Amino acid sequence: MKIDLTHMPRGLRLLQDPSLNKGTAFTEAERDALGLRGLLPPHVQTLDEQVQRFLVNQRKRSTTLERYIDLASLQDRNETIYYRVVTEYIEEMMPLIYTPTVGQACQQFGQIFRRSHGMYLSEKDRGNIANVLNNWPRRDIRVIVITDGERILGLGDLGANGMGIPIGKLALYTACAGIHPTQCLPIMLDVGTNNKTLLADPLYLGLHQPRITGERYDALVEEFITAVTQAFPKALIQFEDFANHNAFRYLYKYRDNVRMFNDDIQGTASVALAGIYSALRITGGQLRDQRFLFFGAGEAGTGVGELMVSALTAEGLSEADARKACWFIDSKGLVVTSRTDLNEQKRNFAQDQPQMKETLEIIQAFKPTALIGASGQPGTFTPQILEATARCAERPIVFALSNPTSKAECTAEQAYCCTGGKAVFASGSPFDPVEFGGQRFVPGQGNNAYIFPGVGLGILATGSRLVPEEMFLTAARTLADCVTEYDLEQGRIYPSLTRIREVSRTIAVAVARVALERGLATEPVADDLEAGIEELMYKPRYISYV
Numbered sequence: 001m002k003i004d005l006t007h008m009p010r011g012l013r014l015l016q017d018p019s020l021n022k023g024t025a026f027t028e029a030e031r032d033a034l035g036l037r038g039l040l041p042p043h044v045q046t047l048d049e050q051v052q053r054f055l056v057n058q059r060k061r062s063t064t065l066e067r068y069i070d071l072a073s074l075q076d077r078n079e080t081i082y083y084r085v086v087t088e089y090i091e092e093m094m095p096l097i098y099t100p101t102v103g104q105a106c107q108q109f110g111q112i113f114r115r116s117h118g119m120y121l122s123e124k125d126r127g128n129i130a131n132v133l134n135n136w137p138r139r140d141i142r143v144i145v146i147t148d149g150e151r152i153l154g155l156g157d158l159g160a161n162g163m164g165i166p167i168g169k170l171a172l173y174t175a176c177a178g179i180h181p182t183q184c185l186p187i188m189l190d191v192g193t194n195n196k197t198l199l200a201d202p203l204y205l206g207l208h209q210p211r212i213t214g215e216r217y218d219a220l221v222e223e224f225i226t227a228v229t230q231a232f233p234k235a236l237i238q239f240e241d242f243a244n245h246n247a248f249r250y251l252y253k254y255r256d257n258v259r260m261f262n263d264d265i266q267g268t269a270s271v272a273l274a275g276i277y278s279a280l281r282i283t284g285g286q287l288r289d290q291r292f293l294f295f296g297a298g299e300a301g302t303g304v305g306e307l308m309v310s311a312l313t314a315e316g317l318s319e320a321d322a323r324k325a326c327w328f329i330d331s332k333g334l335v336v337t338s339r340t341d342l343n344e345q346k347r348n349f350a351q352d353q354p355q356m357k358e359t360l361e362i363i364q365a366f367k368p369t370a371l372i373g374a375s376g377q378p379g380t381f382t383p384q385i386l387e388a389t390a391r392c393a394e395r396p397i398v399f400a401l402s403n404p405t406s407k408a409e410c411t412a413e414q415a416y417c418c419t420g421g422k423a424v425f426a427s428g429s430p431f432d433p434v435e436f437g438g439q440r441f442v443p444g445q446g447n448n449a450y451i452f453p454g455v456g457l458g459i460l461a462t463g464s465r466l467v468p469e470e471m472f473l474t475a476a477r478t479l480a481d482c483v484t485e486y487d488l489e490q491g492r493i494y495p496s497l498t499r500i501r502e503v504s505r506t507i508a509v510a511v512a513r514v515a516l517e518r519g520l521a522t523e524p525v526a527d528d529l530e531a532g533i534e535e536l537m538y539k540p541r542y543i544s545y546v
């Protein structure tokens with residue numbers, strides 16, 4: 001393909017533009033045409049050689065945080081190499097650009113900061129957000145991930161340091177679903193932080209002030225939503241790592257009018273439900289016969305619960321019976337109707353049961369077939385709890401979804417060992433395979449990255465005006481259908497990450513169909529939806545400039 005060179009940056013400016021830069025891969029002809037002669041070493045390399053050079057060096061690093069920094073610098077230098085590396089080596093790179101390493105990167109964001117990436121909007125921009133958004137050099141933005149940094153993974157309030165999360169998630173949109181990197185925009189909405197360590201840290205890069213709350217906070221979010229939907233009318237807005245008290249409110253406030261969703265609530269729900277569907281292919285039961293005991297009744301936990309209720313009612317259960325199949329334990333104990341401290345999300349799952357303080361007593365009474373951990377509290381699935389659950393179910397399903405790894409409710413090894421190898425296990429952050437009783441178990445990773453990139457691509461392909469709940473139910477079923485018998489034989493309830501692009505495309509097609517059937521599409525779509533969507537997917541390779 002020949003491109004118009006009139007507006008092409010030349011020389012050093014070209015080398016400094018990560019989306020155009022080819023570095024040592026600029027051909028002889030390009031070096032002549034674009035004023036690069038003398039600015040690069042003479043040997044012309046291929047993209048594959050550049051990838052290998054990066055990997056050889058990066059793998060010598062002694063810590064994963066150093067590898068994260070290498071990757072971030074590469075992303076700022078040359079997006080093509082970066083996405084080739086991340087796409088081709090996704091199993092190796094995902095834990096670096098996302099959980100668990102991204103958690104560490106966020107904790108030390110101020111120290112490892114090199115170059116700004118994405119946009120920072122803050123209290124200082126109140127009344128001026130529309131103008132600030134115009135500073136972004138690109139107009140055709142299709143996916144925005146925004147956080148206010150108040151609940152970063154299970155690590156709590158990290159303020160502006162939370163920017164690592166939108167950056168990482170958008171890298172996954174590109175790597176997993178081929179959303180073009182120039183169409184992605186990470187945004188940090190800095191409203192202060194209540195993290196005293198950060199406030200006292202001179203290297204902290206966010207506003208050194210406590211969080212604004214209440215009406216002032218809501219007004220800022222409202223201003224953002226108004227401005228962003230005007231500046232980038234085709235963008236999908238993903239809310240990420242907002243604290244519980246804001247996450248649900250904004251989801252309910254905006255989802256009927258704005259092309260938005262909350263990944264912690266809806267993405268987690270979808271990936272967990274998919275895991276349950278696949279786990280049932282191993283355990284042999286029906287969804288309607290399961291009893292789910294949730295640890296953690298927050299965004300992730302009740303999000304999963306609500307989608308589970310939708311799935312159960314779709315199988316013919318009454319809503320009341322579906323809710324009776326989902327018991328929740330939070331920091332105060334079992335969620336029951338006699339409690340007066342429950343928010344709306346918890347009240348929806350309050351059981352008409354006596355309060356029971358001891359978890360073992362709850363297990364005795366409820367006889368769960370599945371434990372779903374989304375408490376952010378490590379070790380909550382104690383050996384006794386795992387053993388007791390294994391007495392209630394032939395093959396107990398154990399999901400320790402809390403991130404990062406240090407917050408998981410139990411390790412993979414604990415899940416397998418304490419249940420005599422009977423558990424079907426998945427976690428939020430990756431665990432290595434476990435040898436137990438002469439068998440090898442491959443833990444599943446209930447990673448939202450199986451869901452949101454495909455959902456985003458389906459929305460991009462159709463221009464869906466909204467993101468209805470049905471899309472997450474559909475995505476869950478589609479993801480479960482992608483799991484092969486071979487995966488299940490190894491105890492793996494999610495497809496191998498090496499198939500993530502194919503999986504995302506399949507989910508995108510299913511989501512696009514929902515948009516079309518619901519009359520939500522605003523863009524013309526190809527007759528062959530699958531081929532049309534494949535065509536849209538960015539592939540990291542160089543194009544010829546001359």
Ligand code: NAI
Nearest residue numbers: 153154244268296297298299300330331375376402403428
């Ligand atoms: P949240 O703050 O909304 O909810 C936490 C819940 O845990 C609250 O209901 C709290 O009462 C409860 N809790 C605290 N201590 C407990 C204990 N000892 N036993 C039982 N419950 C307890 O937080 P959110 O957003 O729901 O996140 C929770 C965890 O889930 C985090 O670690 C987060 O990283 C993880 N998560 C994982 C995802 C994934 O793997 N795909 C996606 C989203 C969140």
